[in-house]
Amino acid sequence: MEEKENLITVNIDGQDLQVPPGMNMVEAAAILGKEIPHYCYHPKLTIAGNCRMCLVELGMPGRDRATGEPMVNKDGTPKIMWMPGPAIGCGTKAAPGLHIKTDSPKALESREAVTEFLLINHPLDCPICDQAGECTLQEFSSSHGRGYSRFIEQKNVKPKRTRLGPRVTLDDERCVLCSRCIRFCDEVAGDSVLGFTDRGSYSTLTCFPGKELANNYSLNTVDICPVGALTSTDFRFKMRVWFLKETNSIDFETSVGVNTVVSAREGTIYRVKPRRNDQVNDTWMPDSGRELYKQVESDDRLIQCTIDSLATSAVDAIAKASECLQGGGVAIVGSGQCSVEEQFALKAISDGIGAKGVYLVARYGKDDGILMSVDRNPNVRGALMAGLVNDLPDEQLGELGAKIDSGEVTTVFSVKEDLIAGGLTEDQVGKVKIIYLGTHENTTSSLADVLIAGLTQFEKSGTVINQQFRLQKFSRVVPGPGGAIEDLYALATIQANLSGESFPSTVGSLWKQIGTEGSVFEGISFQSLSDQGELLDGSAFEHFSFREGKSLHFEPKKEALAIE
Amino acid sequence: MPIVIKRRPLNFLEKLYLPEIARGLSTTFKKIWEKPVTLEYPEQRPTIPEGYRGVPTLVKDPEGREKCVSCQLCEFVCPPKAIRIKPGEIPENSEYAHVEKGPQEFEIDMLRCIYCGMCQEVCPEEAIWLQNQFSLSGYSREELVNNKEDLYELGGTLPDEHFKWRKKKEAAEHGSGH
Numbered sequence: 001m002e003e004k005e006n007l008i009t010v011n012i013d014g015q016d017l018q019v020p021p022g023m024n025m026v027e028a029a030a031i032l033g034k035e036i037p038h039y040c041y042h043p044k045l046t047i048a049g050n051c052r053m054c055l056v057e058l059g060m061p062g063r064d065r066a067t068g069e070p071m072v073n074k075d076g077t078p079k080i081m082w083m084p085g086p087a088i089g090c091g092t093k094a095a096p097g098l099h100i101k102t103d104s105p106k107a108l109e110s111r112e113a114v115t116e117f118l119l120i121n122h123p124l125d126c127p128i129c130d131q132a133g134e135c136t137l138q139e140f141s142s143s144h145g146r147g148y149s150r151f152i153e154q155k156n157v158k159p160k161r162t163r164l165g166p167r168v169t170l171d172d173e174r175c176v177l178c179s180r181c182i183r184f185c186d187e188v189a190g191d192s193v194l195g196f197t198d199r200g201s202y203s204t205l206t207c208f209p210g211k212e213l214a215n216n217y218s219l220n221t222v223d224i225c226p227v228g229a230l231t232s233t234d235f236r237f238k239m240r241v242w243f244l245k246e247t248n249s250i251d252f253e254t255s256v257g258v259n260t261v262v263s264a265r266e267g268t269i270y271r272v273k274p275r276r277n278d279q280v281n282d283t284w285m286p287d288s289g290r291e292l293y294k295q296v297e298s299d300d301r302l303i304q305c306t307i308d309s310l311a312t313s314a315v316d317a318i319a320k321a322s323e324c325l326q327g328g329g330v331a332i333v334g335s336g337q338c339s340v341e342e343q344f345a346l347k348a349i350s351d352g353i354g355a356k357g358v359y360l361v362a363r364y365g366k367d368d369g370i371l372m373s374v375d376r377n378p379n380v381r382g383a384l385m386a387g388l389v390n391d392l393p394d395e396q397l398g399e400l401g402a403k404i405d406s407g408e409v410t411t412v413f414s415v416k417e418d419l420i421a422g423g424l425t426e427d428q429v430g431k432v433k434i435i436y437l438g439t440h441e442n443t444t445s446s447l448a449d450v451l452i453a454g455l456t457q458f459e460k461s462g463t464v465i466n467q468q469f470r471l472q473k474f475s476r477v478v479p480g481p482g483g484a485i486e487d488l489y490a491l492a493t494i495q496a497n498l499s500g501e502s503f504p505s506t507v508g509s510l511w512k513q514i515g516t517e518g519s520v521f522e523g524i525s526f527q528s529l530s531d532q533g534e535l536l537d538g539s540a541f542e543h544f545s546f547r548e549g550k551s552l553h554f555e556p557k558k559e560a561l562a563i564e
Numbered sequence: 565m566p567i568v569i570k571r572r573p574l575n576f577l578e579k580l581y582l583p584e585i586a587r588g589l590s591t592t593f594k595k596i597w598e599k600p601v602t603l604e605y606p607e608q609r610p611t612i613p614e615g616y617r618g619v620p621t622l623v624k625d626p627e628g629r630e631k632c633v634s635c636q637l638c639e640f641v642c643p644p645k646a647i648r649i650k651p652g653e654i655p656e657n658s659e660y661a662h663v664e665k666g667p668q669e670f671e672i673d674m675l676r677c678i679y680c681g682m683c684q685e686v687c688p689e690e691a692i693w694l695q696n697q698f699s700l701s702g703y704s705r706e707e708l709v710n711n712k713e714d715l716y717e718l719g720g721t722l723p724d725e726h727f728k729w730r731k732k733k734e735a736a737e738h739g740s741g742h
Contacts, residue, residue: 123732127635127688128665157736160664161656237653237665240636 011099025089025100026054034102037111037140039226040178041090044282045187051178053118053140054089055110057082057101086110108144115144121156121201123173131228133241137176156201164194165213167233167287168222172204175229181205181221188284188370189217205229216368219287223273234290235271244270248531250464250474251289252337252457254365255375256551257466258285259531262293262458262477269293269458269478277532279553280470286371295456296478300441302453304483314452314485321413321435321450321490322497325349329410331357331400333417334388336377338487339462340471341510343379343386345491345503346415350388352498356409359400360393361422367549374547379464384541385520392544396423404428411435415487416454418442437490453484460486461507463529467548469538471521473529606699617681617694620672621719622712629660630716631691631724634667638683638692646676647683662733670712674700693722 007018012029019028024047026036039051062071062081071079080099086107092100101107119141126132158172182194182205193211196203207213213221222230244263249272251258259275272293274285295301305317312320332355334346350358360383363376383389401424403409411433412419419429420443429447436448439456459480463473480486492505504510511526520536548556577583603610612618625631634651652668654661683692697718702708710718 127637128633128663132635154735157732160662237634237651239651240640242640243636 008094008096010094010097013100013102019094021094021096023094025056025092025094025098028094029089029100029102036089036102037136037144038090039136039176040180042180042183042224042283044284045180045183045224047090048179048183049088049091051118051176052088052114053111055086055114056089056092056107057104058087058092059083059099059101060095061097061099111140111144112146115140116146116150118176119145119149120151121173122176123155125174128237129171129174129228130231130236130241131174131225135228136226158204162206163212163233164207164230165218168213168218169231169233169236170205171229171231173229174227175205176227177203177205178226180224180226181230184217184221184224185213185215188220189215190370191215191217194221216286216288216372217284217370219290220274220284223283232271239265239270247475247477248275248473249458249477250378250472251285252292252378252464253286253289253376254371254373255378255380255467255548256281256371256373256554257378257464257470257472257533258289258371259472259533260285260289264477267478269296275531279532279535280466280468280472281371281552284371284552286368288372293458295440296458298440301481302439302441302445302451302484303481305453305485306448306451308449309446314483314490317450317452318485318490318493319497321452322494324411324433324435324450325353325413325494325498327411327433328353329408330355331359331403331409331412333359333361333397333400333412333414333419333422334383335416336360336362336375336380336383336393337416338379338382339460339464339474339507340379340382340386341462341507341514342415342487342491343383343388344510344514345488345495347386347388348495348503349413349491349498352495356403357400358389359397359422360389361397361417362393362395364395364547367551369550370552373467373551373554374549375467378466381465381467381469381538381541382463384544385465385469385536385538386514392546398423400424401428404432414438414444415491418444420444437487439484452490453481454487454490455480455484459484460488461526462488463507463526465536466533467546467551467554469536469541470533471524471529471536472533473526473531612696612698616696616698617679617684619674619697619700619710619718620677620679620681620683620692620694620715621697622670622691622715623693623719623722624716625724625727626721627730628721629663629729630666631689631722632667632670633663633665633689633691634670635665635688637686637688641682641686643680643682644676644678646673646678647671648673660729662736663729667712670715672710672715674708674710675705690722690724693719695719 008021009016010019010028012032015032017028017032026038026041029036036054038054040048059080059082061078064071073079160171162170164170185194186192193207193213195208197206198204219232222232243265246261246263249260249262251260258281259277260272261275262269263271272290274281274283276283304311305314306312307317307320330353332350334343364374365376367374409432413435415437434448435450436444437452437454438445439454445451457474458477461475463471465471489505492503495503504513508526515521515524542557622632634649636649639647639649648671649667650669651665654663654666681694684694
């Protein structure tokens with residue numbers, strides 16, 4: 001928000017409102033809780049003003065032409081000169097003394113006319129349209145529509161199943177030509193592939209010749225499409241949106257920590273969509289993060305705890321793991337995929353048994369400068385702040401390999417990390433006793449002496465710390481499979497077995513311990529943590545050379561850049 | 565306060581008792597010669613009035629196209645949650661590809677169904693109808709869950725007055741002057 005002195009007064013439906021200069025009227029009316037219907041306007045895109053749905057009446061205080069003096073009514077109030085025609089709300093910027101009417105008969109009549117025009121060629125196939133239930137055209141047709149059609153001519157027919165790219169399917173008949181998708185590709189994704197061809201009611205959204213909508217942000221066009229024209233090929237015809245229960249989550253793909261909302265019905269996840277957070281991801285998310293839900297029901301999912309490859313209960317597996325960890329010569333391989341709470345519990349275990357080493361496996365990928373950062377672990381900073389590790393992790397577990405070879409380490413407790421993929425040889429892994437807590441099959445899980453089947457991010461709650469040192473929480477979307485056990489519960493029980501004292505085993509109760517005085521987490525509790533997250537003081541880690549480059553709302557520290 | 569119903573006292577003839585017996589028996593003997601009002605169910609079946617709400621069924625249109633487009637409104641509106649639908653896409657090589665969407669699986673659990681008829685009322689495609697069948701039984705719970713094949717067998721064909729999808733296909737084939 002701007003400084004208080006810079007605010008100017010506008011008048012919306014007779015109510016005075018203080019807004020920063022230049023704010024558009026759709027946003028200003030929203031402050032007063034008034035909705036100006038719109039299709040083409042999107043808060044994070046430039047203003048196109050082509051849907052004409054947000055028509056309002058507009059007036060300014062009049063001035064006498066001859067003298068230039070402000071005109072006044074008989075009672076001394078400024079005389080408002082109303083424009084003869086309506087103007088679009090999204091293209092009208094706040095100016096001192098600006099008056100608008102959002103619900104006057106003229107404004108409503110204008111919007112009804114626009115709605116009637118939009119519906120002329122609309123196929124009205126709501127029963128088969130995936131957008132039904134979250135469609136603004138549907139909503140505004142019921143609030144501003146006529147209820148019957150005066151159009152007796154034949155409707156335009158356009159292609160219904162156009163493949164725009166590997167993940168996006170276009171139904172041209174439903175398009176209202178708002179151009180949000182075109183602007184998104186130009187302005188945010190930086191990949192101009194969409195445009196309109198033909199004129200008038202024959203206008204059609206198409207890809208440029210020889211191009212396709214294949215960038216890693218293509219599904220955002222589906223999210224911002226106000227109607228059902230752009231549909232996700234993955235979600236197409238899978239489930240009606242009114243059945244879906246939505247839960248706030250975080251994209252675990254990279255250290256950006258994109259805020260998401262996950263839609264599920266009866267224990268099955270159907271889609272992942274971005275959630276607005278103006279400090280992290282605006283309203284966007286990468287396509288790759290939307291696929292992550294498929295891990296929940298993948299074929300290689302671990303759904304049974306085992307000891308020496310024999311199925312057992314989680315309770316027995318945890319007891320056996322605790323026994324193995326008491327033997328000494330233990331090294332711990334933690335993970336940047338774990339939540340802060342799990343890393344905290346793991347830290348307690350490693351302190352308790354005097355671990356010979358605590359390692360993390362770094363994952364680095366290509367930076368796209370938008371919402372995919374170099375660091376592909378969502379919570380390396382969490383491990384640093386929980387005190388699990390003291391330095392940035394390496395991509396290889398070379399040091400651990402050397403310790404195994406020298407015989408210093410005889411037991412490895414790995415949480416979510418495949419040791420072979422982490423750079424150990426099968427020979428080295430064969431030499432030591434392996435305790436593995438994970439969700440999916442890999443070489444380590446097949447070699448593990450004790451295997452504890454854990455939960456994916458969608459089946460548990462917790463927090464992660466992103467590249468800005470923003471603590472963000474994610475919540476349980478669906479219950480986990482029967483044979484698996486919550487990671488935090490497993491770690492807390494192991495710690496309780498080892499120490500002989502109780503250890504909080506739920507996220508809420510553990511936060512009472514994490515958020516104690518003196519720590520960087522002071523005053524924070526899981527319950528009170530807002531959905532927008534909370535920025536933590538990361539100054540203690542400023543000297544580390546984090547590899548993340550610039551992204552949407554993130555500027556890397558200058559020192560870190562200098563080191564690179 | 566209990567409600568007290570005042571009864572008319574018996575008059576003299578009624579008090580005599582015998583005339584009343586004769587009156588009762590005369591009614592009995594009159595009815596013996598009349599057409600019976602009861603039916604010998606199940607050999608005899610009643611005529612089902614129009615608008616009767618029997619077992620819900622799925623119907624096809626006269627072309628043989630399944631009318632349901634799996635919009636799942638019936639599943640949503642069903643008060644006892646008896647309906648389960650798995651929507652699917654109609655493949656592009658199908659004759660009815662222009663409809664795009666149809667049910668892959670459609671189940672109505674008749675142990676849950678309360679015959680309220682809301683599914684029929686809400687259906688935008690006139691695909692689900694509560695028809696004449698009122699009596700059904702089975703040896704197991706599974707038997708009483710009607711799947712898609714059962715529902716179409718029960719439903720049969722119903723006239724379609726709109727042919728909205730055929731008109732749409734024709735419009736697409738003939739173009740719109742562009």
